[in-house]
Amino acid sequence: MNSKNEMRLLDIEKRLTTFEEVALGYNEEEAYLEAKRCLNCKTKPCVKSCPVAIDIPRFIEKIKEKDVESAYQIISEANLLPGICGRVCPQESQCESTCVRAIKGEAVAIGRLERYVADHYQGKAKIPTTKNQYRVAIIGSGPAGLACAGVLIGKGYQVTVYEAMHENGGVLVYGIPEFRLPKRIVKAEIDNLKQMGVVFENNVVVGKTISLETLRCEFDAIFIGTGAGLPKFMNIPGENYNGVLSANEFLTRINLMKAYKKEYDTPLKKMNNVAVVGGGNVAMDAARCAKRLGANVYLIYRRSFKEMPARLEEIHHAQEEGIIFKNLTNPIAITADEYGRVKQIICQEMVLGEADASGRRRSIAKEGSDFTIEVDTVIMAIGNYPNPLLRTSTTLVKYDQHDCLIVDENNQTTCKGIYGGGDVVTGAATVILAMGAGKKAAYAIDQALQEKK
Numbered sequence: 001m002n003s004k005n006e007m008r009l010l011d012i013e014k015r016l017t018t019f020e021e022v023a024l025g026y027n028e029e030e031a032y033l034e035a036k037r038c039l040n041c042k043t044k045p046c047v048k049s050c051p052v053a054i055d056i057p058r059f060i061e062k063i064k065e066k067d068v069e070s071a072y073q074i075i076s077e078a079n080l081l082p083g084i085c086g087r088v089c090p091q092e093s094q095c096e097s098t099c100v101r102a103i104k105g106e107a108v109a110i111g112r113l114e115r116y117v118a119d120h121y122q123g124k125a126k127i128p129t130t131k132n133q134y135r136v137a138i139i140g141s142g143p144a145g146l147a148c149a150g151v152l153i154g155k156g157y158q159v160t161v162y163e164a165m166h167e168n169g170g171v172l173v174y175g176i177p178e179f180r181l182p183k184r185i186v187k188a189e190i191d192n193l194k195q196m197g198v199v200f201e202n203n204v205v206v207g208k209t210i211s212l213e214t215l216r217c218e219f220d221a222i223f224i225g226t227g228a229g230l231p232k233f234m235n236i237p238g239e240n241y242n243g244v245l246s247a248n249e250f251l252t253r254i255n256l257m258k259a260y261k262k263e264y265d266t267p268l269k270k271m272n273n274v275a276v277v278g279g280g281n282v283a284m285d286a287a288r289c290a291k292r293l294g295a296n297v298y299l300i301y302r303r304s305f306k307e308m309p310a311r312l313e314e315i316h317h318a319q320e321e322g323i324i325f326k327n328l329t330n331p332i333a334i335t336a337d338e339y340g341r342v343k344q345i346i347c348q349e350m351v352l353g354e355a356d357a358s359g360r361r362r363s364i365a366k367e368g369s370d371f372t373i374e375v376d377t378v379i380m381a382i383g384n385y386p387n388p389l390l391r392t393s394t395t396l397v398k399y400d401q402h403d404c405l406i407v408d409e410n411n412q413t414t415c416k417g418i419y420g421g422g423d424v425v426t427g428a429a430t431v432i433l434a435m436g437a438g439k440k441a442a443y444a445i446d447q448a449l450q451e452k453k
Contacts, residue, residue: 002105086115142170144422
């Protein structure tokens with residue numbers, strides 16, 4: 001009872017030849033045994049640690065009773081995207097971090113149980129029984145926008161989501177690989193929102209094909225959830241050579257263009273030796289994708305495993321799959337051949353000093369420790385900024401010096417009736433935190449519009 005029930009995984013040999021999902025989930029008996037580990041605490045510390053406040057002990061109790069439908073309905077009171085959250089949320093640093101069971105062992109596998117419920121409940125979305133006259137526009141169909149839409153459609157609002165891409169889901173579809181989050185899961189949960197009445201308008205770039213000012217005239221409230229899709233670079237020599245990619249471009253080609261199948265006109269060139277720079281989940285995703293394309297992959301990170309921000313589960317999977325970790329290593333330049341194609345990445349060894357503002361120990365270059373790695377591709381996965389397109393197209397709302405949207409405690413921007421949340425406000429963060437911001441904004445929109453009556 002002190003350890004989680006293990007979740008079955010795809011064989012390592014098969015992983016390297018396919019983009020199929022690695023974590024296979026619990027079956028009924030495994031879910032039942034794991035649910036029995038829950039102590040059903042009266043104080044519910046796990047609920048307080050969940051950004052969307054799912055009543056965790058209550059839904060787990062229904063799993064014990066083998067009533068998956070009731071478990072799903074309890075989860076959906078707070079979260080309409082359980083199949084997504086059960087797979088990609090960092091439960092170990094949120095709900096599971098305060099689980100009482102963890103005091104003398106491992107926390108209850110809350111995320112795995114949420115996924116089990118989502119995967120095994122075959123019901124349909126509840127169609128709202130009440131409707132009102134108010135119309136709300138949501139810009140961006142990523143986690144924040146979807147969460148906001150789910151709350152508002154449930155309260156009877158007319159909701160239209162504007163998405164710049166041809167597929168809905170934002171980072172859920174273009175940023176997270178199939179082996180970690182299958183696209184069918186995202187599609188099914190978005191289809192639920194459609195059944196509830198949410199309207200999706202694709203290939204609409206707010207700030208270019210339609211203005212924020214126009215939307216403000218046509219809708220009673222607006223929510224901006226455009227995420228953080230502009231990649232960061234290191235500004236080191238050689239970043240403009242052929243073969244240097246942002247993780248955003250690489251993962252978008254993998255996820256939306258299926259470039260590895262050569263189904264589109266923008267395939268990825270053959271990669272033999274790849275360096276991925278970064279230590280977060282995006283870096284792990286990029287490294288594991290490159291490995292599946294047949295490359296020898298180095299993951300370069302300036303701190304140690306202890307400071308690495310990626311989920312422990314993703315790090316373990318990357319290690320199992322043969323990714324070569326070059327920790328305490330920092331790139332300082334990229335070289336190229338006579339044709340301008342990447343040839344080497346020049347790195348320095350690092351040592352750890354005192355903690356910096358992030359709470360992690362600062363990395364310091366070790367003098368005279370330069371060395372080179374022979375590579376033909378470098379993928380930068382060191383973070384993202386909000387895309388400045390909307391900021392540069394309107395004066396209705398204000399942004400800070402990092403191009404992040406400024407909002408108040410109710411997620412309202414500097415313009416009355418326009419709200420924002422997720423990565424466009426905080427910078428790159430997690431799916432569940434973006435969803436929490438979307439929900440919070442939805443409740444604020446509801447309160448403001450109801451006060452108009």
